[in-house]
Amino acid sequence: MAQRFSHQRERIYQTVLERRDHPTAEMVYQQLKPEMPRLSLGTVYRNLQQMAREGRLAEVDGPVTRFDAVTRPHTHFQCRFCGALMDLEAMPYDEALDRAAAAQGYQVTGHSLVFTGACPRCAAQEHPA
Amino acid sequence: MAQRFSHQRERIYQTVLERRDHPTAEMVYQQLKPEMPRLSLGTVYRNLQQMAREGRLAEVDGPVTRFDAVTRPHTHFQCRFCGALMDLEAMPYDEALDRAAAAQGYQVTGHSLVFTGACPRCAAQEHPA
DNA sequence: TTAGGTGCAAACAATTTGCCGTGTT
DNA sequence: AACACGGCAAATTGTTTGCACCTAA
Numbered sequence: 001m002a003q004r005f006s007h008q009r010e011r012i013y014q015t016v017l018e019r020r021d022h023p024t025a026e027m028v029y030q031q032l033k034p035e036m037p038r039l040s041l042g043t044v045y046r047n048l049q050q051m052a053r054e055g056r057l058a059e060v061d062g063p064v065t066r067f068d069a070v071t072r073p074h075t076h077f078q079c080r081f082c083g084a085l086m087d088l089e090a091m092p093y094d095e096a097l098d099r100a101a102a103a104q105g106y107q108v109t110g111h112s113l114v115f116t117g118a119c120p121r122c123a124a125q126e127h128p129a
Numbered sequence: 130m131a132q133r134f135s136h137q138r139e140r141i142y143q144t145v146l147e148r149r150d151h152p153t154a155e156m157v158y159q160q161l162k163p164e165m166p167r168l169s170l171g172t173v174y175r176n177l178q179q180m181a182r183e184g185r186l187a188e189v190d191g192p193v194t195r196f197d198a199v200t201r202p203h204t205h206f207q208c209r210f211c212g213a214l215m216d217l218e219a220m221p222y223d224e225a226l227d228r229a230a231a232a233q234g235y236q237v238t239g240h241s242l243v244f245t246g247a248c249p250r251c252a253a254q255e256h257p258a
Numbered sequence: 259t260t261a262g263g264t265g266c267a268a269a270c271a272a273t274t275t276g277c278c279g280t281g282t283t
Numbered sequence: 284a285a286c287a288c289g290g291c292a293a294a295t296t297g298t299t300t301g302c303a304c305c306t307a308a
Contacts, residue, residue, distance in 0.1 A: 004282050004287050025273080040290045045273060047288095061191045063298095064272070077235055091229055093222045098244070100220055106206055107247040113226070118236040133262055133307050154298080169265045174298060176263090192273090193297065 008039060009047045016048075016057060017069040022076075022085045024064045060085065060112075073110065079119035086119065137168060138176045145177075145186060146198040151205075151214045153193050189214065189241075202239065208248035215248065 015028050023031070029044045048067050051057040058068040060076065066085055075088040091097075091113060101108045144157050152160070158173045177196050180186040187197040189205065195214055204217040220226075220242060230237045 002283090002287085006282085006288060008289070038290065040292095042274080042291075043289050046275095049273090063190060063194070065192070075230070077230065077237075080238070088230060088233055088235075091226060093226065093229075097220060097222065097242070100222075101204070101206065101217060101244045101246075104217055105249050106217075106244065107252045108206075108244050109209070109246040111242060111244040113240060113242050115227070115230045115235065115237050115240040117230075117238040120234050123236045131262085131308090135263060135307085137264075167265065169267095171266075171299075172264055175300095178299090 008043055011036065012044055012047045013051060016067050022060055022066040022068045024066050075113045077115045079122055080116055081118055081122035084119060088115065137172055140165065141173055141176045142180060145196050151189055151195040151197050153195050204242045206244045208251055209245055210247055210251035213248060
C-alpha cells in the first residue's frame, strides 16, 4: 500500500523543480530520455499524476497539462505569442479573493489565477496589440 | 471571405447561451442531436472554435474545453465533487489584479480566475473537507 | 455562380491502461 | 516473498482535417 522509492520518480520531480517553465509530460520525457534511455512516457505520466494527487506537484490545466513544483499559491502569466507559462509574484489580493468567493455561498479551497498578454521579450519585438 | 448564416451555428450558439453550465462540444452535440439528427460532432467543434476566435464565445480550458456565452470578464467556480463549472459574480478586484500584474513588467490583456471547492449542493451532502 | 458550411470518416494528439517482468522493502 | 513500479504497446478520449456535396448570398 505504501509508496516505494523510485529512481524514475525522483528524476521526474527534480526535472519539474529545476525547470522554471512548467513542463508538460512530453517535455519531461524528452529531457530525461538521453540519460534514461529505457524511460517510457507512460511512466512519466503515471508519476506526474501521482505526485499531483499527493500535492507534491501542482497541475496547471490547459490544452496540454503542465506541472509546477511550486505548490504554494501563486499566479501564472501565459504569453499568447510564445506560449510560455511563467510565474508571477503572489497577487496582493490572494486571501481577499477566497473570502469574496466564499461570501457567495461556496466552500472555497483554492483558486487559480492566470493572466494573459505579452511577456516582456515578446512585447519588445513587434507585437502590436 | 465573409461569414454566412448557418442554421447549425445559430442553434449551437443558442445552446451554449441557454445552458448555464458551460457545456463541452460533446454536451452541445448530445443536446442538439435529437432535433438535428444529421448534425455532426465535427461541425459542433468547428463552429464553437470559430465563434471563440471571433469573441462571440469564450473558451474555458481544462482537460476538456468548455464554452461560455458570457464574454464579459467574470469568474468561475469549479466544484471538485460534481465537476460542475459555474459563474460567480465579478470579483471586486478585477481591474486591480490586471494593474498588479502589469506592474511586474507584463502587457496584460486579461486574466482567468477559477475558484475550486465544494458547490452548495455538494457541500450540503457528505463532503467533509 | 461561388465561396463558405456540413456530414462523414479518417487522422491526430494527449493521456490512460493491461500485462507482465523488475526492483524496493 | 509481497507488492509497488516500470516498460511497452494497445486502447481511450478529445479534437482536427480532407473531401465531396449542399446552400446562403
